[in-house]
Amino acid sequence: MLNFKIMRILIFCLSFFIFSNSNAQTITWEDLATMPEKVTNNSVTSATLGGVPYVYSFSGIDSTKACGNAHLKSFRYNTASNQWETIAPLPDPMGGKIAAGASTVKNKIYIIGGYHVANNCSEASSKKVHIYDPEMNQYLADGADIPKAIDDHIQAVWRDSLIFVVTGWSNSNNVTNVQIYNPSSDEWMVGTSIPSNSQWRVFGGSGTIIGDTLYYAGGAGNWNGSTFPTSTILRKGYINPSDPTDIEWTELNEPLSIGYRMGASDYNGSAIWFGGSNVTYNFDGIAYNGSGGVPPLDRVKIYNPFTGALSEFFGFIPKIMDLRGVAKITDNQFIISGGMLENQEVTNQSFLITIDDLSSLNAIKEPALKVFPNPFQNYLIIAKEGHFDIEIYNSMGQRLMNKTEKGFEEIDFKNLANGIYWLAIFHKKEKIGFQKIVKIDHQ
Numbered sequence: 001m002l003n004f005k006i007m008r009i010l011i012f013c014l015s016f017f018i019f020s021n022s023n024a025q026t027i028t029w030e031d032l033a034t035m036p037e038k039v040t041n042n043s044v045t046s047a048t049l050g051g052v053p054y055v056y057s058f059s060g061i062d063s064t065k066a067c068g069n070a071h072l073k074s075f076r077y078n079t080a081s082n083q084w085e086t087i088a089p090l091p092d093p094m095g096g097k098i099a100a101g102a103s104t105v106k107n108k109i110y111i112i113g114g115y116h117v118a119n120n121c122s123e124a125s126s127k128k129v130h131i132y133d134p135e136m137n138q139y140l141a142d143g144a145d146i147p148k149a150i151d152d153h154i155q156a157v158w159r160d161s162l163i164f165v166v167t168g169w170s171n172s173n174n175v176t177n178v179q180i181y182n183p184s185s186d187e188w189m190v191g192t193s194i195p196s197n198s199q200w201r202v203f204g205g206s207g208t209i210i211g212d213t214l215y216y217a218g219g220a221g222n223w224n225g226s227t228f229p230t231s232t233i234l235r236k237g238y239i240n241p242s243d244p245t246d247i248e249w250t251e252l253n254e255p256l257s258i259g260y261r262m263g264a265s266d267y268n269g270s271a272i273w274f275g276g277s278n279v280t281y282n283f284d285g286i287a288y289n290g291s292g293g294v295p296p297l298d299r300v301k302i303y304n305p306f307t308g309a310l311s312e313f314f315g316f317i318p319k320i321m322d323l324r325g326v327a328k329i330t331d332n333q334f335i336i337s338g339g340m341l342e343n344q345e346v347t348n349q350s351f352l353i354t355i356d357d358l359s360s361l362n363a364i365k366e367p368a369l370k371v372f373p374n375p376f377q378n379y380l381i382i383a384k385e386g387h388f389d390i391e392i393y394n395s396m397g398q399r400l401m402n403k404t405e406k407g408f409e410e411i412d413f414k415n416l417a418n419g420i421y422w423l424a425i426f427h428k429k430e431k432i433g434f435q436k437i438v439k440i441d442h443q
Contacts, residue, residue: 026357027300027316032335032350033082036075038063039338040346041261041283043102043111044325046335047134052080053329054134055350057337058111059090060324061098063346065284068119070096076134077337077350079329084350090130091139097126098283099203101155102325103163105183108133110143110163112181115151117283125149125171129181144186148177152203154216156264162244164214166237167194169203174222176201178237180245192237192247198223199231200251204280206264206323208271211398212239214247215271215303218259220280220288227289228280230258234303234310238399256310259301263326265334267355273301274336274353275320285322285344293344296321306393306422308431317353332356369425369433375440379410382425384433389426392416413439 035057042060046053055077061070072089090097090111100114111130115123127150129143146165153168165179178191194200202219209215214237220228234257240246262276281287281294296319301312322340329335337350370383382390384407391402392413400421405411418439425433 026355027313028354028356029317030352030354032352033077033084035077035084035337035348035350036086037073038346038348039073040065040322040340041070041098041324042338043100043114044263044323044327044335044337045102045104045109046327046329047104047107047109049134052078053327054078055327055329055335055337056087056102056109056132056134058102058109058130058132059092059097059100059114060338061096061117061283061346065344065346067117067121070098070117070283072096074132077335079335087137088139091142092126092128092130094124094126094128097151099151099169099324100126101153101165103155103157105157105160105163107135108140108183110181110183112155112163112165113146113150113153113168115169123171125151125169131183143181143183144188146179146181147188147190148175148179150175150177150179152205152219152261154205154207154214154219156207156209156214156216158209158212158214158239158244164191164209164239166191166207166214166216167201167203167205167219174198174201174203174220178247189245191245192249194235194237194249195251199233200235200249202231203228204260205231206259206262206273206276207235208264208266209239210266210269210271210305211394212241213237213305213399214239215305217257217264217271217273217301217303218262218276220260229289230260230278230280232258252308252310254310256301256312259297259299261322261324262299262301263323263334263336265326265328267302267332269305271303271305273299274317274326274334275299275323275339277321285340294321295319296340296342307434308424318349318351320347320351369435371423371435371437374435375438376413377440378414379412380423380437381410382407382433384408384425388432389429391424391426393422393424394419 039060097114127145131140154166176193180189198221205219207216234252238248263274
């Protein structure tokens with residue numbers, strides 16, 4: 001637990017999400033030591049050194065936000081001593097870059113993609129995979145090039161083994177590519193492409209993997225001329241554990257999913273996003289739609305896979321945007337470093353965000369159907385006429401099964417281990433019920 005002066009504590013009540021008595025929920029944030037320099041569009045992640053969580057920042061652009069002023073400067077932050085220090089710059093011979101992604105797998109950091117901005121403002125997407133070893137405090141030899149050069153992409157880690165690089169911008173357009181990197185073999189695999197439409201193909205989106213499902217929100221679509229409107233669907237990709245390249249993509253048409261260059265992570269089985277803006281913009285913070293400087297948001301956005309509810313709350317963190325990663329340092333603590341504040345000011349500030357409890361978001365929001373008996377031993381009956389589809393999730397949000405069933409008939413769950421699960425019920429692909437079920441031993 002970090003022991004620094006709490007600068008601001010905000011307490012909010014989520015009583016409108018629950019059917020029983022409400023509980024106070026808290027999100028707090030603290031101002032940490034400042035970074036050595038002001039930087040934005042920098043790639044941020046965390047790793048452990050000697051049992052201490054560290055925050056790492058790689059590359060970015062300086063406070064001028066001028067063409068040619070992207071750099072490769074890198075820094076690390078010791079959460080025990082509350083101190084930043086400069087480390088070696090990224091070893092990219094092409095020079096400074098922004099909009100890369102940084103992921104930690106087995107305590108090594110992989111900095112992937114990004115784009116270079118020349119003095120004449122021309123841009124070029126990167127194929128580079130840089131590898132940094134926190135324990136040695138040095139870069140290893142670069143990994144295999146990304147098959148498709150990419151920047152401003154979604155980047156997330158599956159089971160501490162594979163890095164998923166989804167959509168993003170490649171030199172001249174958004175792409176549908178799903179590129180999967182295996183650090184242990186230094187090889188790239190091709191995943192099931194996302195749908196080829198402008199709500200899915202985005203740059204500046206962000207997401208995370210929970211269990212075997214990748215969630216990504218926001219981003220700029222390439223339609224409506226060159227103004228790059230912000231997407232308003234939440235995308236879900238179920239990763240087949242037997243073949244991680246096999247991904248089942250679905251979407252939720254949810255206006256609250258809007259956002260651009262938000263920081264993404266996970267908390268207590270839910271996907272969570274911090275800050276960002278609802279208006280897309282170039283690297284200088286000026287809107288593509290010609291409206292001028294873009295305002296950052298003091299927003300926390302949470303998607304609960306159990307209920308299917310996407311919620312957002314304002315006023316609980318500083319107004320911050322232009323984020324390319326959030327450092328998760330404990331189960332409920334996250335650090336944002338760098339980015340843009342109000343008036344597109346590039347910052348060297350770091351913020352520790354602590355979530356004490358959001359358990360009420362696990363409450364059921366959909367109308368419940370009668371399911372009996374519950375708790376059950378081997379069989380359940382759902383009180384609904386006709387055929388419907390069901391999905392079963394474990395407590396981590398991992399989908400364990402999906403199948404078609406018929407109402408008022410016994411459904412066989414003998415293969416499930418004893419424990420708590422979540423049952424989702426669908427009719428014509430629309431969720432019509434969601435309920436906690438408990439499997440117990442025969443008595």
